Amino acid sequence: MTKVAELPDLNRPGNGLLVPLFRFQSLFGLVLVFIAAVVFSPTRRGELVFLDSGNLFNVVRSMSEIGILAVGMTLVVLIGGIDLSVGSVLGLASVGVAVLLTGPGFGLVPAVLLVLAIGLGFGLLQGFAITSFGIQAFIVTLAGMQIARGLARIWSGGQGVSITYGGGPGQAPVVFSLLGERTFNGLVPIPALIFAVVAVLAVVLLRVSAFSRHVYAVGGNEKAARLSGVPVKRVKIIVFGLCGLLAALAGIVHAGQLNFGGPNDGAMYELDAIAAVVIGGTSLMGGRGSVVGTVAGALLVGVLRNILALRNVDANVQLLVIGLVIVLAASLQRMRPASVS
């Protein structure tokens, strides 16, 4: 009704160059931020600190937990949902794996599988509540956020659980400490590797699978999807299950990196994950977006934080900058023409 500012007609052939820019908005953003980081990088012994391979991998490592959460969040947002519980589930999983590994008689593999199953089950239950009782995802996962946090504190007795390694009773298998290590000549951090594998799997899933068509369709027009024979409820439950599973995986990585299961850890991570998804160009309305965008969004935030830290910018100012980037990304998305899918 009200008059809106005229946007350039991006469907015209002359504006063809703009289309890929919009489609890969976050990738372009990442490149820009990367270039800026190189330009503003401090030097040490004539070398750019930012470009030091150790530093670059640190960026990836620092974003790997958020990145894993954000991949799951992307699926949820694609169906038009939101999952506020992932930070708490991360905390619950970190406590769970720490307690199970340092408790008596649990092997590494059963412990990890059990914790992953808890995350999966938690997500499936949330999906079930959303689809069966018709409550909005925001509310169900807001409740889930409290419940998972509560469970984490009960399970740990309110205290952080330290993980010590060794063969003795109460000690975790040494293999688990690898999560804090680096591989390939001590270069690539294991958490970054896990993040990369998760991202690649998700990209492939969303490219080729029939399931992904259903995911996009549910987000694009739920009613039309249902009438077209898409099992809407099942799709939603599975998506929330996968998101919970990935949150648990992030929690295990978290415990391994810190050698510690923290019942209060992961608070606000859900918002960082949502930020990565939004910067990555996925529409909160559902039906539009990609995991590639999310990964780029997560890395963009990582690079930004890194260069600001390298320049000794105050941590509070960093928050301002990240906030502005979110607004910028969202406004770019609003300008995005319909022809960019």
Next chain:
Amino acid sequence: MDAQAVSSLVELTGVGKSYGGVAAVREVDFSVRAGEVHALLGENGAGKSTLMKILCGEVGGYHGRIRIDGDPVRFSGPADAQRAGVAMIHQELDLVPALPIADNVFLGREPRTRVGTVDRRRMQRETAHLLDRIGIGLDPRRPVESLRTGEQQLVTIAKALSFEARVIVMDEPTSALSAPEIDRLFTVIGELRRAGAGIVYISHRMDEIGRVADRATVLRNGSVVAEFDARAMTARQASAAMVGRPVESVFRAGARGAAGGELLRVQDLAVRSRSPGRRDPAGISLHVGRGEIVGLAGLLGAGRTELLETLYGVGGRPTGRILLRGEEIRPRGPRAALRHGIAFVPEDRRLAGLALDHSVLANTVLSIVDRIARIGVVPRRRERGAATEVVDRLGVKRASLRAPVGSLSGGNQQKVVLGRGLLTDPVLLLLDEPTRGVDIGAKAEIYRLLGEASSRGVGVLLASSEPAELIGVCDRVVVLRNGRAVRELDTATTTEAELLAFSMGEGAVEGLVAGGTP
């Protein structure tokens, strides 16, 4: 009144508007004089609403000229038009359900007290006065959602009156009104007319137009095709102008589908009504043969949509029996229905048919992606092949496979929804108003596809509110009224007028036979 002597209150000259290369309104000249009721007629999609939205500032980017009292105007929005004294009563009720009547009437221009708060008392007083004038004694504090649809419609009329508009566009203002309410509305229109207002009256009801209007203009495909003296115009003249010649030829040619054995039999199908707005089936029996196209006729709210939805498994748990190819089925939802070979094309393609942002390809293959997938992976080539085949058969441009379906014309969008259904290889097609808002060319394509499907033995149930379409396309028509099948007609021996009369009720049939035209 000497028409020539009275200058026009509103004058549209050469007004046109296109959406993505499709002209919705072409070079229309249209005028309303002070104290005149000017009826605007046309089929769905003829451009009536677009033309009026242009007049009321809701649609911009048009060409041509609008003058009010001889002064050229170009409104920036509805509020701008309202300030100039132009108001529109919409077909879709534009009220905020949770707000009281008074707040709705004064929405966005609430009167203030001296201290700057909303002057509720004045709002309620003035609203009560307006409601009085229309003859409904409703409490202005009642929330709109607690009113019947007809009462809501009257509230929108009160709202238009409150603008003290000099030009009022009424788009199907009586669709939900009872006979006494209509009389009351006509009295108000008479008062407005005497006060020198000009009224544009859009309606499908010929008897109303004869009663209330002075002039009638007929639009077809966005152009003015005829102008009548409304009081002397007959229903036959008007519908001939509305339908035009081409429609006769768009219906499928050749012999009608000879029934090749029974495909669907419905016995005493009933659903206990879940909500007051729905007209669920209340004991419907009918059958469809292989290769047969059976029409569902009936007025708005007769239960056509609900019957199709029930057969597709989305309309509540029915009692009675549904036999498909002799076997009893109980579709529990779209997936189950599709497995049985039933496909459904819903009434509102934008709301229930398509993900408009998504590509034509994605929308077309949505119902079969999991069927053609191997271990969960969609074979790209097969997917593209299936979509291309359908798109070619439907006459949609192949280049548009990657384009968002929302960028296509209404007709092509509808073909995509139909194509998705056809891709599932159904034995029974359920179609709800498949040609609503679709241009003549696309209509012809859709009818041709239905003919093709039926010649392959597919049975079709087609719900439509266009008598011409039902008679032109179907072998038989079942007339629904109040959730019941009241009549079955052979289209070879039925006229449009008869069909319409049976839809309205038995009494109407006698009136028709006696009076010729209403």
